[in-house]
Amino acid sequence: MARAFLGLGSNLGNRQSELDVAIRLLAQHKAIKVVAVAKYLETEPVGVTEQGLFLNTVVEVSTELTPHELLEFAEDIMRQAKRVRALRFGPRTLDVDILLYDCLVIDSPTLTIPHPRLREREFVLAPLVEIAPDLLVPPDYTPARLLLRALRGTEDADATNNR
Numbered sequence: 001m002a003r004a005f006l007g008l009g010s011n012l013g014n015r016q017s018e019l020d021v022a023i024r025l026l027a028q029h030k031a032i033k034v035v036a037v038a039k040y041l042e043t044e045p046v047g048v049t050e051q052g053l054f055l056n057t058v059v060e061v062s063t064e065l066t067p068h069e070l071l072e073f074a075e076d077i078m079r080q081a082k083r084v085r086a087l088r089f090g091p092r093t094l095d096v097d098i099l100l101y102d103c104l105v106i107d108s109p110t111l112t113i114p115h116p117r118l119r120e121r122e123f124v125l126a127p128l129v130e131i132a133p134d135l136l137v138p139p140d141y142t143p144a145r146l147l148l149r150a151l152r153g154t155e156d157a158d159a160t161n162n163r
Helices: 016-029 065-081 123-130 146-152
Strands: 002-010 033-038 040-044 054-063 095-101
Touching: 002 016, 002 065, 002 123, 016 033, 016 054, 016 065, 040 123, 054 123, 065 095, 123 146
Parallel strands: none
Antiparallel strands: 002 054, 002 095, 033 054, 040 054
16 A cells, blocks of 8 residues: 545635545545545635635545556546636635655656645645654655745744644
8 A cells, every 4th residue: 555645725615525525535435545634724825816715735545546546536536526727726626636655756747746846835735744744755855844844944844833
């Protein structure tokens, strides 16, 4: 079984319900076990700022799926949530990103692991640190808590309060 971390976010409709349903669908898959779910964080949008606040979380799973199979299932969950990709970084009912998959580094046309913006996003690192503070993040295998500390520019990487 592989250990993977998924970032979930929503800023349209009932945001909490969208995240809850996505986590339930992950847990119902026969080849996926949900191990941990970080608390939900309300965050400002990034990129396109003229949109509603996001609700974000990180989910740790144990899975028998390959990275590409996990991506296919994540895309299926987003389709079920009626996700529309009209604008990059735009509003969405649901976003499910594979952040990490074991210690793999993948750079293919359809999948990049670690997620290419993982180290730049507090709304990803804070919940990741909440559930796995000592997780080593490839390619340099820096502990997640140190990445959060560096991003915040503080000594308080263990605090997961986004604001």
